[in-house]
Amino acid sequence: MKTFNQRLQSQINKRRSHLCVGLDIKPEALIVKNANLNDLIDHTKKVISATHDLVAAYKPNLAFFERWGSQGYKWLESTIDFIGSETLIIGDAKRGDIGSSAEQYALSLFNHFNFDAVTVNPYLGRDGIMPFLQYQGKGIFVLCKTSNPSAYEIQNVEDKDSPIYIKIARLVTDLNSENNIGLVIGATVPEDIKRVRALTPNIPFLIPGIGSQGGDFERSLKFGSQNGSVLISVSRSVIFSGDQSEKAIRDMAKNYVDRMKAILDE
């Protein structure tokens, strides 16, 4: 059986795309007035129909589904069914807990929801990460350097040796014996992408922060794609593009894919 990191690179090659579309759909962002849960479900299907052949992966952030409780999790279950098995699905859960609870999250995300990979928060240390590494063919992306303004507060704390996010990169290299771990690094910090890439050849990077968050698309892709797989994750600027029609969404996704090809072919 292929490892997740192999499956990821195969998928990027097959689709000729590094695009990962974040499914972060909230009523306040829809053109439809007073959108209800059915409107959100319809919009989710529209985004997937418009982009399924253009993306390497989808990345639903669980926050947007959990907002609606059990009904929201039904929406998530049906979204995963609707995407099907031809496209990778990354559960953006950012879970982190002590070992015995992390085991339950791993059962949730890999057994119940059947995500191909999930994002994991490293604040608890390796106990909170290891339960996610016991699933054949599945993978994880550990938060290394996130894309938000206050990311530096904890992640850049530096002892005599190196900042936290570099320690995370080293920890992940230690834990990668099954070739199933990657890192999340924000496009808002392309120099950090460059630095971590030099330390972690062959570790996949999931790079959010493009579009609304103002990350550096070109340098993030260039630095990230040297010696390793890279997914560029875009959410709001694709899923709420223009008049929010299927055409507007597809055109924006296609635009990202074409720009990636142009940058990498340079």
Add this chain to the structure above:
Amino acid sequence: MKTFNQRLQSQINKRRSHLCVGLDIKPEALIVKNANLNDLIDHTKKVISATHDLVAAYKPNLAFFERWGSQGYKWLESTIDFIGSETLIIGDAKRGDIGSSAEQYALSLFNHFNFDAVTVNPYLGRDGIMPFLQYQGKGIFVLCKTSNPSAYEIQNVEDKDSPIYIKIARLVTDLNSENNIGLVIGATVPEDIKRVRALTPNIPFLIPGIGSQGGDFERSLKFGSQNGSVLISVSRSVIFSGDQSEKAIRDMAKNYVDRMKAILDE
């Protein structure tokens, strides 16, 4: 309207109890063979019926519910209804995300599930914490020093100034203008409880790690209760006590409450 931290201390006084029971129920731990979701629901009700007048708070860990997807979240919704409004309910969610996603988690946990307080992971810095502070009467407990063996890997990284967990304690003091923030510190590290308590008078502590995890009950309670509210969280040793009958569960909870009184009356 009372702040959460005021509500917490009132509840501790009213119940004469610092006990928080973690509702972390999994089929592998039940005496019932091949337990299904209905067995888990029945056991949850049994635990609550056995202990509701003894506890200051319940703390369902969302991992154990999320394991079952939308059906598990229905179980969580019905559990919250079953507990009612006379006892505080802390959603042990350990969520942490960039601001716009943290807003969705806050809507989930405070608006949809109606938890009184939730646990929050600080790895993203203050952006990931602040959306949870916008809800009147609600509170949060920020992970400071967790109870698991590898907690030190990130939480004890120390720059020239202080380790991460001390920085978190200072950050939380900064953010506590509405008297709605506390800290999670494990009973496995009572000396750290003492150190943080000296820095953060009046900040409530939620202390897990008693029982199966082997934390130091007496010193944790003594150090934590100096100059601030404290909740001692116990899960497995109460909810799966003895023959798992209502009597066995109640006796163990009562035993904890009595021992707490004895320690504090010394």
